[in-house]
Amino acid sequence: MKNILEIRKVNKFYGDQIKNQVLFDINLLIEEGSFNAIIGASGSGKSTLLNIIGSLDVPTSGEILIGGRIESHMTSDRLAEIRNEVLGFIFQFHYLLPEFTALENVLIPYQIKHGKITKEAKQRALELLKEVGLEKVENNLASNLSGGEQQRVAIARALINNPKIILADEPTGNLDSKTTNIIYDILRNINKKYNTTFLIITHDENIAKKADRIIEIKDGKIFNDTKKD
Amino acid sequence: MKLSYKIAKRFLKSNKNQTVLIILGISVGIAVQLFISLLITGLQESLINKTIGNNSQISITSFTQDYINKEEININNLYNLDDKIEDITYYLDINSLANISDDNFNLIIRGIDDSYDSIYNLNKHITSGKIKRGNYIILSENYKNKYNLKINDAIKILANDQSTFELKISGFYKYGVKALDDTLSFMNLNDAQNLFDKKNKISSIQIGISNKNIFQADEISKNIDNYLSNNYEIDNWKENNEDLLSGLNGQSISSIIIQIFVVVSVVLGISSVLAISVMQKAKQIGILKAMGIKNKKAASIFLIQGIILGTLGAIIGIILGIILLLLFTTFATNPDNTPIVEITITYISIITAFLVAIISSILASLIPALKSCKLNPIDIIRNN
Ligand SMILES: Nc1ncnc2c1ncn2[C@@H]1O[C@H](COP(=O)(O)OP(=O)(O)OP(=O)(O)O)[C@@H](O)[C@H]1O
Ligand SMILES: [Mg+2]
Numbered sequence: 001m002k003n004i005l006e007i008r009k010v011n012k013f014y015g016d017q018i019k020n021q022v023l024f025d026i027n028l029l030i031e032e033g034s035f036n037a038i039i040g041a042s043g044s045g046k047s048t049l050l051n052i053i054g055s056l057d058v059p060t061s062g063e064i065l066i067g068g069r070i071e072s073h074m075t076s077d078r079l080a081e082i083r084n085e086v087l088g089f090i091f092q093f094h095y096l097l098p099e100f101t102a103l104e105n106v107l108i109p110y111q112i113k114h115g116k117i118t119k120e121a122k123q124r125a126l127e128l129l130k131e132v133g134l135e136k137v138e139n140n141l142a143s144n145l146s147g148g149e150q151q152r153v154a155i156a157r158a159l160i161n162n163p164k165i166i167l168a169d170e171p172t173g174n175l176d177s178k179t180t181n182i183i184y185d186i187l188r189n190i191n192k193k194y195n196t197t198f199l200i201i202t203h204d205e206n207i208a209k210k211a212d213r214i215i216e217i218k219d220g221k222i223f224n225d226t227k228k229d
Numbered sequence: 230m231k232l233s234y235k236i237a238k239r240f241l242k243s244n245k246n247q248t249v250l251i252i253l254g255i256s257v258g259i260a261v262q263l264f265i266s267l268l269i270t271g272l273q274e275s276l277i278n279k280t281i282g283n284n285s286q287i288s289i290t291s292f293t294q295d296y297i298n299k300e301e302i303n304i305n306n307l308y309n310l311d312d313k314i315e316d317i318t319y320y321l322d323i324n325s326l327a328n329i330s331d332d333n334f335n336l337i338i339r340g341i342d343d344s345y346d347s348i349y350n351l352n353k354h355i356t357s358g359k360i361k362r363g364n365y366i367i368l369s370e371n372y373k374n375k376y377n378l379k380i381n382d383a384i385k386i387l388a389n390d391q392s393t394f395e396l397k398i399s400g401f402y403k404y405g406v407k408a409l410d411d412t413l414s415f416m417n418l419n420d421a422q423n424l425f426d427k428k429n430k431i432s433s434i435q436i437g438i439s440n441k442n443i444f445q446a447d448e449i450s451k452n453i454d455n456y457l458s459n460n461y462e463i464d465n466w467k468e469n470n471e472d473l474l475s476g477l478n479g480q481s482i483s484s485i486i487i488q489i490f491v492v493v494s495v496v497l498g499i500s501s502v503l504a505i506s507v508m509q510k511a512k513q514i515g516i517l518k519a520m521g522i523k524n525k526k527a528a529s530i531f532l533i534q535g536i537i538l539g540t541l542g543a544i545i546g547i548i549l550g551i552i553l554l555l556l557f558t559t560f561a562t563n564p565d566n567t568p569i570v571e572i573t574i575t576y577i578s579i580i581t582a583f584l585v586a587i588i589s590s591i592l593a594s595l596i597p598a599l600k601s602c603k604l605n606p607i608d609i610i611r612n613n
Contacts, residue, residue, distance in 0.1 A: 047611075056519055056607045077523050084521025091610060095516045099239040109520045111232045157520075 004164060004197050005030035005053065010062035012048055012220075022048050023220045026062070032164070033195040035188065037208040040217035046201045047092075047169055049217065053199065054087055054167045055079045067164070084112050088158030088196075090168035096150055096157075098143035102134060105142050106156045113161055121160075128156035132186055148175045155183065159190060166190075168200045172207070180204060233526055236517075237533035240510055248538070251502045255542025255586060256549055258495035262488050263550030263582040268557070269484040271572035273477050277443065280466075280473055283404065285318075285348050285435035286446045287453065287465045296321070296430040302457070307434070310456055311449050316347035316437035321418060323425050328385040329376045337412050338366065338386070338396075340421025348437040351402065351415065358400020362417050364424060365399035369410040373401045388425060492589050499538055499593035503531055507597045507604075514601050515609025528598035532591060539590025543583045550582065 005028070012023035022045045030036060040046050051057040053064055055071050064071040066086060071079065083089070088109075096105045106125040107117055114121070129138050132152035137145060142153065151171065158166055168187070172180040184207050190196055200207070208214050216224035241248045291297045297319075304317055321340035326333055341360075346352050358380045360367055372378060378398060386394045396416070404410055422428055436453075438446055443466075450465040457463070467474060507514070514527055551574060558568040 051607055051610065054519075056610060080518070080521045080523045082521070083519065089519055091519075095512070095519070095610070097236075097239075097513050097516060099236075099243045099513070108232075108517070111235075112517070112520055112522050112526075115231055 001031040001033070003029045004032040004067060005199075006063075006065040006068075007049075007053065008063045008065065010049070010052060010059045010064070012045070012052065012057075013060045021220060023052075023059070026220075026222060028215070028222070030165075030197060030199065032197055033191070035191045035198045035212045036200065037211035037214045038199060038201045038217060039203070039208050039214060040223070044217045045220040046217050050167050050169055050199065050201055054089060055083060084109055085161055086164050088161070088163035088166040090151075090154050090158045090166065090171040092170040092173045096142035096145075096153055098141065101139050101141055102129065102145060102149075102153045103138040105153055106160055109157060109161050125156070125160060128159055129153070131189075132156050133182065148179050151175060152183065155186065162194065163196065165197045165199065168198065170201050170203065172202070172204060180207070184210065232522075233529040234533050236513075237530050237537060240506065240513075240530070241534055241537060244506065244509070247502060247506075251499060251538055252541050252545065254498045255495055255538060255590070256546035258491050258498075259543055259546025259582050259586050260549035260553055262491050262585060263547060263578060264553045264557075265484055265487055265491075266581070267550075267554055267572050267574060267578055268570065269480060270578075271570045273480065275571050276473065276477065280470055281443075283348075283350055284466070285316075286438045286443060287436040287450045287463060289434040289436070289453065289457070290432065290462050290464070292460050292462045296427065296432060297434070297461070299429050299431050302434065304434070307436075307453065307456070311452055313438050313442040313445060313449055314436055315439045316344070317434065318342070318344040318348055318437075319418075319431040319434045320345060321421050321425075321427055321430060322432040323421065323427075324389055326387040327414075328387065329372070329378070332376070335412065336386070336414055338421060338425075339413055339415050340418035341415055342418045345415075348435055354404050355400055355402045358398070360415060360417060361399040363420060364394070364396050365416060365420075366396040367400045367402055367415045368398055369413065370401050370403040371407075371410045392425075394424060492585055495542075495586075496589045496593045499535060499590050500596060502538075503534060503594050503597035504600065506534065507531065507600050511604060512609050514604050515606040518604065518606040519610060524602045527604070528602045531598040531601055532594045535590040535594025535597075536587065539586045542590070543586030546586060547579055547582055 007026055007028040007030075010023055010026040011021065014020045014022055026049060038046050038050070048057065052059050055064070058072070066082060071082075074082070096102075097108065100108070103122075103125055106128060107121065110121050110125070111117060126135070126138065129135055132155055134149060134152055134156070137149060142150060145153065151174075155171065158168075166187075171187075172183050175183065187198060187200070188210070191198055200211070202208055211228075213227045214224070215222060218224075289297070289302075299319065304319070308314055308317055318341070323338040323340070325336050325338055327336040341351070355367065356370055358367065366384070368378065368384075378401075380398055380400060382398045383395050384398065386396055388394065402410075402415070418431075422430060436449075438449060442449075446465040447467050450463050454461075454463045514530075517527060518524075554572050554574060558570070558572055561569045563569055
């Protein structure tokens, strides 16, 4: 299988005076189309790693390669394009634009890429909303949706540009177990249907168990890396 | 651009009160700017009009003699000297002593022709009768009332050289300016030249300049000076009204300073509101950047907000300013109901006010736009 993502000797320090090392020499190869769970104790460095992969944060040393290209060699505009077209983010705190409706939020990455919204794009956004079970609230302002609904809008938004990789930081962190299972099924479905690569940080053992690969981080190092066949 | 505009509009809508307040602030600023600039322009125009209206802007007299020999100067050549010259006229002034009902008073008899009206608007000020050929004279209403005169009454004239004449009244005029009305009377130029034995003689040539070039009187006067021989003295209104001009200058400068301060406070107002808005919307900008919006586009959201605020503020401000000016001209009036200051609203002033609003709102949104460029999405993602 082809590797879509490569993490080479990534170190991360925080702080100016007192240096606090959060990641230690992380090396990872992620296969295209794989469904990966990242687990580990709170404060172990999971979010830091994911943000660095997503080019939102920069490593102190080491390199991230997306599709064979080194992130640190790219301009900020090129990185913005990668975030927009190649990556899809789902954050723990969903982060929708409260001034826009559910449907408009889903379409924002599309509009960043294409400028204007075509009929087909709108149709696709509606389908995605339907897939996450939100066809009834598509015209509600994001600020008027429940936490679980907002999270599902964020998932639909991450999918709108057909990204190659989805980076999800505890996407079901504050949802009940029934909704968690529904969302997991949605993600897994997309993974199968479009061969999208998933990197999901989770505390949920059930989800972790269903992944193709479990990467466990402990104190900023890869402690365990288990692949299923 | 479309997305930035959509987001800018949403941001402004989501903070309605703030948006309405800042638009009002810009409107008032622009209204005041427009009002002051037009008021001062109107004031200056009416001052200049009062000083040099019904008057020429440049006059030519003889340096060495009392009279100019008209054949020495080609009026047509003078006219073609400068296309800012609009009107030329000339007249003969005879200083005399008039005698009515045993009263003696000084009277200037001015011989004029048809061209006189182009500068001095005499016909508009003739209240009865008209200028007639022959030994006829037009006198001011002041004397008509004082001596109970009628058309066709005769008055006796003693000229400088002690010769006496009898002239008949053919009409009355009233300029309403005491200095003129008390001393001037008019008759036909040719008849005056014949009667007083001043063949081809005139006292002065008067030149009118088109209104918009009125401040170039000194340059034109220099041109005329170069054209004519040294025997002539050329006077222009600017030389004779230096006090007025320096007063106007001071007024213009203070008006501009007031306008600048108004505009600066508008800029500061928009700037502070947008700076607050960047902080209020930091989370949204961070999300958009994580979604891949480029820095320039993120910055343009705030520039567009500035332009929207500036455009709406300009439109309302200009309407407000015009209402203010209309109220001022309707209610600030002289006893005879004419406005104290005649104000004309010009396209230039409205376009200027509009540009001032737009440019100042773009300037005001530059700092917030730069600030939004520097926003790092990770700070928002991490800190929730
Ligand atoms: N901006 C920062 N400055 C200093 N230290 C930071 C910063 N961001 C994160 N850290 C530290 O880095 C470590 C790893 O944080 P990180 O958010 O990656 O943990 P995590 O594994 O995602 O934890 P959780 O499961 O609670 O989300 C923590 O000790 C955290 O305090
Ligand atoms: Mg975390």
